Amino acid sequence: MNASAIIQRTLFRGASTLLVGAAAVTLPLIPSALAQQKTIKVDGSSTVYPIAEVAASGFQKANSSIKVTVGISGTGGGFKKFCAGELDISNASRPILKKEMDACKNKGIKYIELPIAFDGIAVVVHPQNNWAKDLTVAELKKIWEPGSKVKNWSQVRKGFPNVPIKLFGPGPDSGTFDYFTEAVNGKAKASRTDYTPSEDDNVLVQGVAGDRGSLGYFGKSYLEANKSRIKPVAIVSPSGSAVLPSDQTVQNGTYQPLSRPLFIYIRVDAAKRPEVKQFVSYFINNGAAITKKAKYTALPGASYPKILANFNKGKAGTVFNGQNDIGATIAEVLDREGVD
Structure with missing residues (x-):
């Protein structure tokens, strides 16, 4: 066999010797901590x-x-x-x-x-949305229920402007999707499908931040980290009060039904x-x-x-x-x- 074609590797503590033909090269081994x-x-x-x-x-x-x-x-x-x-x-x-x-x-x-x-599931809109300061669970259902025909903010509540709604929300593998749909629509995974879904909440933030008529939902920490790009909508609780998601309202149980x-x-x-x-x-x-x-x-x-x-x-x-x-x-x- 041609000596130049022979490759022999000899291992010893702390190094590796590679013999190619007549030339020997010593290489360091991967550190033991990494190995x-x-x-x-x-x-x-x-x-x-x-x-x-x-x-x-x-x-x-x-x-x-x-x-x-x-x-x-x-x-x-x-x-x-x-x-x-x-x-x-x-x-x-x-x-x-x-x-x-x-x-x-x-x-x-x-x-x-x-x-x-x-956590509180935050319902969010574009910063230029100056009409949807609060929404009821019934209005959220009207928007998100299976087969919903709501395409415009004017269809949600009398007095809301003629602005198309663009929806963003978690995908069907998301626990937030399961919880929101059950809390709002009465059954987990029951939702309209003509919206932009993503398992990555940063993608949803970017979507809501990019359209004046947008509406989305995701965990409130992504709201906290992006307050200059999006803003929360207060949810009208069973008691009739409009409540924003916060540590205090999640802790005291007043942010309902979207605390989990x-x-x-x-x-x-x-x-x-x-x-x-x-x-x-x-x-x-x-x-x-x-x-x-x-x-x-x-x-x-x-x-x-x-x-x-x-x-x-x-x-x-x-x-x-x-x-x-x-x-x-x-x-x-x-x-x-x-x-x-």
Whole structure:
């Protein structure tokens, strides 16, 4: 055999020797810390994404040997991957549904459900919209119900101008879509389809900001981060008051029916891995600070140690029986989870 065609690689601690013909070149190996790096896979809700991203960033600064990847597939898309065993943690902007519970059961996937924050679904318009300062749930239904023929603001309420409506909202894999449609239209996933959908809330922000007649909805943290580009519409509550989404109105339960809990779901077998346990512990121990940094509504401070205790006990399953609990307050959700 021609010597110049012979390639021999000899490995030894800290380096690699590559012999090509008569020439030997010593190459450094990948650092052992990188070679041993462990990965935690997180995916799911675009609403929960900013919270999980803040948690992952802070955790990795103190734990460089552990990589946390956070994706945005929507709540439904995340559960599809989670129940197939592809994820360690699934972010969710609604409780796990019955069909997802069944999918996990069929694959032998057990999970721990942890509430991490609360959110208000913000209904938003273009800054130049000076007429829709508030909307009733009935008017939202008129706009968003299946088969809706509303194409113009003048069709929504007498006195509104003759301006075409351009609609933006989450896609069908989104937990925000599920919650909004059930709260407004009475059934999850029941919605008109002639609107611009996206699982990425930043795309929805851009859409609403680009058209004077636009209307959209998504988690309020994206409103908080884009107040110069879009503005919120107050929702007329069951009591008759027009209420804007804020930490205060979400916490005190007056922003109804568009306040909802946010969750992470951890695979029971993944929770046994030291790096996953370490990350979840960091997430919950710093839950209030992480949530506030991500511009969401934190749970009461005393609840986080109890949530962590449920995780450490390996308390598996869901307390929601495969259904959304529309209009549930923070206190009601925590009581149901056993962390009141």
